[in-house]
Amino acid sequence: MTDKLLQISNLDIVLPEGSERDLAVKDLNIDLSPGETLCIVGESGSGKSLTARALMGLLPAPHVRVEKGTISFCGEDLTKASEPRMRQIRGSEISMIFQEPMTALNPVMTIGVQIDEVFRYHADMSKSERRQRAIELLEDVQLPDPKQIVAAYPHELSGGQRQRAMIAMALALEPKILIADEPTTALDVTTQAQILKLISEMQTIHKSGVLFITHDFGVVADIADRVVVMQYGNVVETGTVDKVLNKPEHPYTKALIASVPSLVPRAPRSRSDQVVLSGDKIQKKFGGGKSLFGLGKPNRFVHAVKDVTLDLRRGETLGVVGESGSGKSTLARCIIRLLDSDSGNIMLDDVDIRALNRAEMRPLRTKIQMVFQDPFASLNPRIKVGQIISQGPIIQGQSKEKAESRARELLDIVGLDERAFNRYPHEFSGGQRQRIGIARALALDPEILVADEPVSALDVSIQAQILELLDQIRESMNLSMVFITHDLRVAAQVCDRLAVMRYGEIVETGATGKIFENPQHSYTKDLLAAVPGQKWDRKVAG
Amino acid sequence: MADFWKRFSRNRQAVLGLIILCVVIFVAAIANIIYPGDPFLYSKFPLSAPGENGFLLGSDSIGRDVASGIAHGAKTSLLIGLIATLAAVFIGIIFGAFAGYYGGIVDDILMRVTEVFQTIPSFIFAILLVAIMKPSIESVVIAITVVSWPAVARLVRGEFLGLKNREFVQACHTLGMSDIRIMLAEILPNCLSPIIVIGSLMVATAILIESGLAFLGLGDPNVMSWGFIISDGRSMLRVAWWICTFPGIAILITVLAINLVGEGLNDALNPRLRERN
Amino acid sequence: MNRSSKILRYVSRRLIQGIPIILAIVVLNFFLLNLAEGDAVDVLAGEAGSATPEYMEEMRKKFGLDKPLPVQLAVYLKNVIQLDLGYSFRHDMQVTELIIDRFWPTLILMVSTILLAVGFGILLGLFAAINLNTWKDSVVSVFALITYATPLFWVGLMMIILFSIKNDWFPTSGMENSAMFYEGFERVKDIAHHLVLPTITLSLFYLALYTRMMRASMLEQYGQDYVITARAKGVSERRITFVHVLRNALLPVVTMAGVQVGALIGGSVIVESVFAWPGLGMLAFESLFARDLNLLLGIFLLSSALVVAVNLVVDVVYCFLDPRIEVN
Secondary structure, rough: OOOEEEEEEEEEEEOOOOOOOOOOEEEEEEEOOOOOEEEOOOOOOOHHHHHHHHHOOOOOOOEEEEEEEEEEEEEEEEEOHHHHHHHEEOOOOEEEOOHHHHHHHOOOOOOOHHHHHHHHHHOOEEEEEEEHHHHHHHHHHHOOHHHHHOOOOOOOOOHHHHHHHHHHHOOOOOOOEEEEEEOOOOOOHHHHHHHHHHHHHHHHHHHHHHEEEEHHHHHHHHOOOOEEEEEOOEEEEEEHHHHHHHHHOOOOHHHHHHHHOOOOOOOOOOOOOEEEEEEEEEEEEOOOOOOOOOOOOOOOEEEEEEEEEEEOOOOOEEEOOOOOOHHHHHHHHOHHHOOOOOEEEEOOOEHHHHOOOOOHHHHHHHOOEEEEOOOOOOOOOOOOOHHHHHHHHHOOOOOOOHHHHHHHHHHHHHHHHHHHHOHHHHOOHHEEEEEHHHHHOOOOOOEEEEEEOOOOOOOOOHOOOOHHHHHHHHHOOOOEEEEEEEEEOHHHHHHEEEEEEOOOOOEEEEEEHHHHHHHHHHHHHHHHOOOOHHHHHHHHHH | OOHHHHHHHHOHHHHHHHHHHHHHHHHHHHHHOOOOOOOOOOOOOOOOOHHHHHHHOOOOOOOEOOOOHHHHHHHHHHHHHHHHHHHHHHHHHHHHHHHHHHHHHHHHHHHHHHHHHHHHHHHHHHHHHHHHOOOOOOHHHHHHHHHHHHHHHHHHHHHHHHHHHOOHHHHHHOOOOOOHHHHHHHHHHHHHHHHHHHHHHHHHHHHHHHHHHOOOOOOOOOOHHHHHHHHHHHHHHOOOHHHHHHHHHHHHHHHHHHHHHHHHHHHHHHHHHOOOO | OOOHHHHHHHHHHHHHHHHHHHHHHHHHHHHHHHHHHOHHHHHHHHHOOOOOOHHHHHOOOOOOOOOOHHHHHHHHHHHHHOOOOOOEEOOOOEHHHHHHHHHHHHHHHHHHHHHHHHHHHHHHHHHHHEEEEEHHHHHHHHHHHHOOOOOOOHHHHHHHHHHHHHHOOOOOOOOOOOHOOHHHHHHHHHHHHHHHHHHHHHHHHHHHHHHHHHHHHHHHOOOOHHHHHHHEEEEEEEHHHHHHHHHHHHHHHHHHHHHHHHHHHHHHHHHHHHHHHHOOHHHHHHHHHHHHHHEEEEEEHHHHHHHHHHHHHHHHHHHHOHHHHHHH
């Protein structure tokens, strides 16, 4: 097998004592050929990232280390290679790009210097040659005005640009292997599509083998030649992308794939015409303003929500979709009166809640509640679960006993054991905490639920469970829901109608099915086109 | 709690600090028993070396017992350090909480005030305050409080600023909870750890400031303190090294012990804050 | 991306921001004056009453003490702006003149202390971080821990016992041996000789502070993602430490150095009074004994202004170290 670039055999990676399990990676066998893209897929904690680190000889020593097995790179066993030899290989023969391009770049060094380092350590080139080469590389990754970017600092670039610069750096010496560790997870979907395209173009040019680590099956479908599925440090399935995605054998792979929300929108439900919530010309600006003592502070405004008009009917789910910075979360917070909008009106039944002060708003809080994004930040770590759920009704004047017995019921409704009542939030997993957050919102028997990216911080299998729970609750309690999401797959499965937001404006609204079939606005078209894994979806559907 | 103690006791330096601190507190508590009577009382044996004439740590120029002074001084130092710190923490929490939570004008004013406090040399400010108010226990406590609270206010403000936009606080708003309750019951418990840590370190700083003031002659003239003994023994440096040396060692180990405990608290309390990742 | 003009704008903005701070301190001074027993003129004249009654009457008029408080404040502000801080009868000199006279010795002491404390602090912290968890690290850490807990005046006295009384290596007091009438280089040498003990005494605490900070800052930076990126590029550990990590680790230390200048001036009161170093601190100590509150207030004002100036310098240095400055 000399044509293989990489051959990992029987690799075990140990975790420090007292960890959840002994081995981060157990008996791993994978190989990679030139020009091939191998995707390692798995949920958090599957050991996929540590596998990549092991390859680079960058495991967080001394606690985490390779216990046994070989990593054969062009015939050389990297587990036995000396540190100087590894340094030679890193950056020139095997290079790597990371998830978060902001923290992965040194904030006080220019992009040019950081690219230059690769040449300094691996190539014999003069200073001007190196600079020339850096500019060419930045050109290759399609960055505008490379001469300026060479002299720029990371904070002066956008997220997508930083990731392009990282790729330029990684490809500087045409490495044989490129390891990409979730390189698009932190990026918006349209940027993700561009970066994925760039990686595959670069691969075609350089004939590198790409080891792509991801949790996203859509991405896998778009770029992989072969797939390795990992769970708890074990490889549960390997095979060609066609085989793994379309004819999965292992139950875990099947379950994972079944959890991926389909891009084909769910069948529209019969809808009521009764409007329960409507917003008219909602405006919200941030920044600037009061600067009594702060001399010389620049008055910069961000127009986060511009003239947004929308309505929500009884029993329906309205999706608000958009990329980061589109103002969708701000809109949600204006609707629920966490933020005061600048103008417009927000009608809840017959009351304009925008005009209400806090005391006037308090009794109306029972009608509209919120589910938050981050299951870790949305529960107070110092307060017991039972109290978290029951304190809403108590504030609203219910007796303690009644509120607490309702809280126990709610724990059951959201699928948690009653014993959770006396525990603290940190004793629960992300998915369980999200259930607690839902229970808290339901405790006030609201008519409307505003859900702000409720599943985006969760693994795909947990995500499916939470979405199902929300669906059940919506049906049984006849809730109307405003569902904020950046994920069009989720939106397709959850929402009856969609509002697409960009730069604080709604650019298009309509029934979910209609928008997916026949988007009108060019931005909606871009957004839909950027969703990874579309071909695969069509194949599964057709 | 048991969990906290386990983490704290894993830090051997911190445990050592705690033991030393307990000894100092013990000595301060029994000062009146082991050295009854006025520590200012002089004897007919001036400048006795340590061990001579029954003076464990020697006597000063008019025959006062250095060991007795140190024991009584421990009371003064600990008391002033503790009271000044409690007062500073109390004021700091109130200002910091309001500034961080409400932002706006309170925050603007507070930030300007702390900027001023960061700029003025705080020790000179403390000297000035005591000099104007006339040296006494109260004036020393007030001076130390005045120069110490801005640090707490800044810390608390930062914590509140970071926590008030956390989703769990937003959730409280959507439930209709009042601001005071959110501040006291929801946010404050989440920033107690850093407050405890900075508070413990401030006790150490307060003791250092107090001894410095006493050294400059700004201590309460009716109360024995470590700084006073040293300041008084200065002129005898050539003939009686012990007068200055032992009280200094007392300050050193007390402050060191408190610092060690403070760091131990920091290590033991902080993982909980970082745990969310 | 014109950085130099941005820095210029930033510096001038900070300069303007310094003005209200100074103003606030002047106002604070005014209220402290009012807090003291008797009226301001009693304080101004010194409590021993060494001023003539005629002069005090004149001063009362000058300060408008018969007028309401805001007017008094305005008068006080006007005087301060004209650098008129009153007269010290103890020293028989204008306060402003007196302070400027005593400013230079303090400046010498401060500069040598800052160089020693920051310079060695950074080196020691770096050294400890590189040798993490070895005996070298432990020695540095224990040293820092102990000096961090030691009162300045006690260090000074112990230094005198050890290096002046037991071994006659360094002089116990003063800035120079004026009886010898040294000139030129000889004089510099003499001052340097006198400078050693005060500088070491004043530096020790801050040396410990910067050592601890530098060590912690280095360790924090070692944990950052960009270090892994650099390793993944094959950059040597040496370069990672000295180029990537060091520069980032210096940022908080530099900020701290600026913040600590105020505390350093406070420390100089103690150190100067221990070593009879004829600077502002010594002057403050003397005025304390003479109960010359007005002089003390003047010293307070000037030292605050000094801190504002030093902070400005630190800000400029920071600008060059951290490219992100314009974002904030």
